[in-house]
Amino acid sequence: MDHETARTRTDAALARAAALARDWAAGLEERRVGPTATVEELRARLGGPLPEHGEDPVATVEALAAGAEGGLVASAGPRFFGFVIGGGLPAAVGADWLASVWDQNAALSAAGPAAAVAEEVAGRWAAELFGLPEGVSVGFTTGATMASFTALAAGRHALLEAAGWDVERLGLFGAPEVPVLVGEEAHVTIHAALQMLGMGRDRVTRVAVDGQGRMRADALAEALARLERPALVCAQAGNVNTGAFDPLPEITDLVRANAGWLHVDGAFGLWAAADPARRHLVAGVERADSWTTDAHKWLNVPYDSGLVFCARPAAHHAAMTLGAAYYVETGGGERDPYNWVAESSRRARGFPVWAAIRSLGRDGVAELVGRTCDLARRFAAGLDGAPGLGIRVLNDVVLNQALVRFDDPSGATAAGDARTAAVIAAIQADGTLWAGGSTWRGQRVMRVSVSGWRTTAGDIDRCAEVVRRVAAAIPAG
Numbered sequence: 497m498d499h500e501t502a503r504t505r506t507d508a509a510l511a512r513a514a515a516l517a518r519d520w521a522a523g524l525e526e527r528r529v530g531p532t533a534t535v536e537e538l539r540a541r542l543g544g545p546l547p548e549h550g551e552d553p554v555a556t557v558e559a560l561a562a563g564a565e566g567g568l569v570a571s572a573g574p575r576f577f578g579f580v581i582g583g584g585l586p587a588a589v590g591a592d593w594l595a596s597v598w599d600q601n602a603a604l605s606a607a608g609p610a611a612a613v614a615e616e617v618a619g620r621w622a623a624e625l626f627g628l629p630e631g632v633s634v635g636f637t638t639g640a641t642m643a644s645f646t647a648l649a650a651g652r653h654a655l656l657e658a659a660g661w662d663v664e665r666l667g668l669f670g671a672p673e674v675p676v677l678v679g680e681e682a683h684v685t686i687h688a689a690l691q692m693l694g695m696g697r698d699r700v701t702r703v704a705v706d707g708q709g710r711m712r713a714d715a716l717a718e719a720l721a722r723l724e725r726p727a728l729v730c731a732q733a734g735n736v737n738t739g740a741f742d743p744l745p746e747i748t749d750l751v752r753a754n755a756g757w758l759h760v761d762g763a764f765g766l767w768a769a770a771d772p773a774r775r776h777l778v779a780g781v782e783r784a785d786s787w788t789t790d791a792h793k794w795l796n797v798p799y800d801s802g803l804v805f806c807a808r809p810a811a812h813h814a815a816m817t818l819g820a821a822y823y824v825e826t827g828g829g830e831r832d833p834y835n836w837v838a839e840s841s842r843r844a845r846g847f848p849v850w851a852a853i854r855s856l857g858r859d860g861v862a863e864l865v866g867r868t869c870d871l872a873r874r875f876a877a878g879l880d881g882a883p884g885l886g887i888r889v890l891n892d893v894v895l896n897q898a899l900v901r902f903d904d905p906s907g908a909t910a911a912g913d914a915r916t917a918a919v920i921a922a923i924q925a926d927g928t929l930w931a932g933g934s935t936w937r938g939q940r941v942m943r944v945s946v947s948g949w950r951t952t953a954g955d956i957d958r959c960a961e962v963v964r965r966v967a968a969a970i971p972a973g
């Protein structure tokens with residue numbers, strides 16, 4: 497293929513993709529939120545035998561859009577409240593397109609100096625928004641799972657180094673034991689990270705929590721008192737169901753006294769630090785050793801985008817670097833992004849995070865966090881105790897999360913579980929909004945997470961109305 501053909505084909509594919517993308521974005525506000533196609537239909541549309549021959553790139557882009565139609569969830573739109581999922585800020589989406597077209601390999605400064613510097617700067621900006629100590633190291637990961645993996649690897653390194661063991665060289669066989677303590681409500685991905693790190697999902701000590709899912713400091717004190725070694729402790733800023741925060745001031749005191757390593761999973765909750773009205777929720781967080789957060793949730797950066805910070809850069813680097821074998825001689829002073837994550841070749845994730853923070857500014861991030869929290873409270877207030885509908889909000893809505901229960905008049909748990917499941921299914925079938933189910937302290941609930949930048953008070957009122965109407969139509973079973 498000659499240069500002229502390469503250029504015109506690229507131009508045509510980008511133009512067609514841009515047109516399709518703009519159509520989708522323009523329709524986000526009004527389109528049905530959930531998918532309409534079944535997986536079988538999608539397999540039929542996108543499937544078929546391995547293509548024997550190629551086709552024009554514009555035709556391929558169009559085939560993808562046609563095949564995916566009906567199988568796309570409008571989670572970037574204003575009325576998606578499932579899991580904890582944000583949309584994409586305009587500047588972040590634009591920067592993400594550029595990251596694809598520029599196609600930088602953000603492993604090495606030598607392969608993409610601007611990508612490396614964007615990470616450096618966006619990492620520093622984010623750390624400042626969270627009030628983390630100056631000089632923390634940062635890694636841009638695929639998400640919170642890998643951010644926690646990275647942070648816990650750094651903690652594993654530091655604790656074993658203090659015990660005279662080089663875990664990167666010698667591995668865990670024969671190593672001194674590292675006690676691991678996590679709250680009973682730790683996110684499942686903390687256990688996944690521990691599992692991948694050879695620390696075992698089942699050998700961890702689970703520390704009791706209170707009614708909102710917060711780790712109990714007295715229970716942690718007791719568990720630490722039984723240990724003779726420094727421990728790896730995982731606390732949480734923002735429970736995935738209730739949004740509640742572990743008592744970080746007490747927890748940091750306890751872990752400091754134990755000479756352990758404190759990791760804080762703040763996948764979405766850490767962003768509370770950026771809102772002066774909610775900063776108190778994470779008081780003490782700056783005294784931890786490592787932190788996890790996501791940019792693809794509350795900051796509304798496109799997938800995939802997580803961040804890990806570490807107060808002990810040497811431990812972070814030692815746990816992640818590929819070592820001398822991969823060393824590439826550069827002028828000196830550059831930051832090579834691959835040294836801070838479990839990846840080598842990688843996407844330039846720094847660009848969209850840089851763009852999101854720059855386009856919002858400090859006050860814009862605070863506004864986004866504050867507004868979505870207010871909207872969660874508005875949603876909860878529109879449902880809780882609505883006369884005659886048997887709707888209850890089970891958690892203290894301290895953040896952007898609300899847990900909604902649809903009781904059965906008999907008061908029986910199983911009947912309430914069944915009614916809650918039926919209401920959720922009917923809400924999803926209606927399509928005005930999308931919220932999913934979860935289980936909270938043994939009861940089925942509908943979880944509402946307000947994380948998208950597009951959601952307005954009007955959306956919330958319209959959705960609360962739909963939920964009340966659906967609940968009224970599904971009375972006691």
Ligand SMILES: *Cc1c(COP(=O)(O)O)cnc(C)c1O
Nearest residue numbers: 639640641683685736761763790
């Ligand atoms: C979402 C979430 C995770 C996992 O994040 P991913 O980005 O999906 O890897 C971990 N912890 C908490 C508290 C979360 O909300």
